[in-house]
Amino acid sequence: xxxxxWLVILAGGYSRRxxxxxxxxxxxxxxxxxxxxVTSKALLTKASGVAVVVNAEFxxxxxxxxxxxxxxxxxxxxxxxxxxSLRIAIDYFVRIAAQGACVMLADQPGMEPAVIxxxxxxxxxxxxxxxxAAYQGKPGHPVLFSPHLFEELRQIIGDKGAxxxxxxxxxxxxxxxxxxxxxxxxxxxxxxESWMAKGGCLN
Numbered sequence: 462x463x464x465x466x467w468l469v470i471l472a473g474g475y476s477r478r479x480x481x482x483x484x485x486x487x488x489x490x491x492x493x494x495x496x497x498x499v500t501s502k503a504l505l506t507k508a509s510g511v512a513v514v515v516n517a518e519f520x521x522x523x524x525x526x527x528x529x530x531x532x533x534x535x536x537x538x539x540x541x542x543x544x545x546s547l548r549i550a551i552d553y554f555v556r557i558a559a560q561g562a563c564v565m566l567a568d569q570p571g572m573e574p575a576v577i578x579x580x581x582x583x584x585x586x587x588x589x590x591x592x593x594a595a596y597q598g599k600p601g602h603p604v605l606f607s608p609h610l611f612e613e614l615r616q617i618i619g620d621k622g623a624x625x626x627x628x629x630x631x632x633x634x635x636x637x638x639x640x641x642x643x644x645x646x647x648x649x650x651x652x653x654e655s656w657m658a659k660g661g662c663l664n
Contacts, residue, residue: 465509466561466581466605467554472496473516473536473546474568478649486522488653490570494525495647498570504529505574507581508563512553514546544617551614562614563605564623571644571656572602580605580637589635591627596643600627600636 476485486496493501496513503511510532515522517535526533534553538545547564554562561584565572576594584592584605592605604627606614613626627634647653 464554464557464559466563466584467510467512467557467559468503468506468508468563468565468577468603469547469550469554470496470499470503470511470513470565470567471543471546471550472522472567473514473539473549474543475516475539479653483650484519484521485647485653486567487525488647490657495570496522496567497525497529499565499567499572500526500529500531502572502574503565503577504531506577508577509559512550513567514549542619544619544623547617547623548615551611554608555611555615559608561605561607562611563603565603566646568647569602569644570647573644576639577603579639583635583637587635589633591630591634593627593634593636594643595636595638596641598638599643600634601643 472486476483479485487494490498500513512532512534513526514534514536516539517537523533534549536546536549563581580592580594580603590607590609593600594603610626614623617623645656647656
């Protein structure tokens with residue numbers, strides 16, 4: 462049986478830029494860990510299902526979302542970069558015959574379900590190979606890939622994710638223009654402090 466469009470949260474990194482001993486995705490957002498906060502938001506979208514790729518070296522990541530209705534995909538080769546996490550997700554989507562893969566980042570806690578749904582709506586309307594949110598004209602996340610690109614996504618390597626494929630199909634891409642700024646990436650601890658100071662725990 463074919464599935465609809467799935468959402469994947471990429472959470473397989475090492476948080477090296479955060480500083481020694483800091484597990485970024487376990488930092489608190491209100492009363493819950495960042496990863497749980499992001500995953501809970503993902504479950505509010507119109508996606509047929511949510512998959513979360515986690516770094517298998519840190520079982521506490523899977524534990525913090527273990528009671529949520531998501532598919533947890535451990536990445537035992539996280540050291541190979543972001544592409545290894547994306548390949549794991551795409552392999553799973555191929556197996557279940559998903560009709561689309563919408564990719565979001567685990568370290569963008571400000572991403573709103575309505576934005577994800579806008580991207581999915583555009584995909585349903587156009588059936589484009591690639592649909593991407595854009596903020597003030599600049600492409601960002603989430604990015605939605607049709608099954609036509611799954612085989613190419615399974616071939617990517619390194620830590621650039623799907624950038625080359627996005628660039629390759631730029632002319633065929635549907636951009637969904639979102640008002641306001643793109644949700645902030647939490648890359649270093651100062652990003653987290655800044656985001657929380659702006660009221661991030663309320664988002």
